[in-house]
Amino acid sequence: MSIYDSLVSASQFATAQWRVAQLEGRDEEKRLWSLVNEYRAFIGETGQVYLFEDYLKAGSPTSRPHVSTTLEAHKDATSRRVMELLVKAFNETPEPEQKRSASVLIHLLNFIADTGQLDALEDYVNNRLEYAPLAIACFTKRDEAEAWLRGLAEPPSPTHILIGDEYYRVWSSREDNTRGMYRDFVIEPYIEELAARGIPPSAPSFKTHEEAGAWLKIHPAAPFAFVSVAGEHYLAVHHKRLTHHSLHPVASSLMEWEEKKRAAERETAPEDAD
Structure with missing residues (x-):
């Protein structure tokens, strides 16, 4: 089984456990299982799938997994509660495939802890919806x-x-x-939604992109802000991890996004009957 298949199976296991907790009214377990998939998403979006595969190969996903001492010593109680839940699921599930999925998720949280990324994980989970889509370079x-x-x-x-x-x-x-x-069109849905709310008439105005960039270094967007450059509206996006702003032209971005959506609709539309 590839590492991608293993992560998909682990995610499906976590989702199934989330549904059980929801049906049985166990709200805290429901919250923790939703975090498990956030942790998996963190590994994926930061491009660490193969690094995690190497870490996973160093252990045995089918044997009883250990809990990282780094995790046990960390101040974040939430990740420790998630680990307790995963260990409980591993111990209680009788099915080998589910036990393997629980083990993969335990190793995943250990990997994050042992590579010194618990603070980055906490930041990702707590601010994911407020940050711009993640870019690593x-x-x-x-x-x-x-x-x-x-x-x-x-x-x-x-x-x-x-x-x-x-x-x-x-x-x-x-x-x-x-x-x-x-x-990849990942920022365009943000532009569409924010523009639909209305572009402030008092958006900062600049003659050149260089002027806008210099101003944004001193007044970083949090994480989005509309600006005007040479009479055209742009969405300024602050990439906190890169200490960088990107500028996206609103009008042309929305045109491209509409064409992208129409193309996707054409690809998925059923063929006309003869």
């Missing part, structure tokens, strides 16, 4: 990004990067040693 031009990707011994996969002011999805496959990137 930014580049001016595509050839710079491609050179970076080619030069990595172990590329992050899958994750997002920025090229100019556009999001790209980066991926790699250990199985056939391939890697690549493609434009």
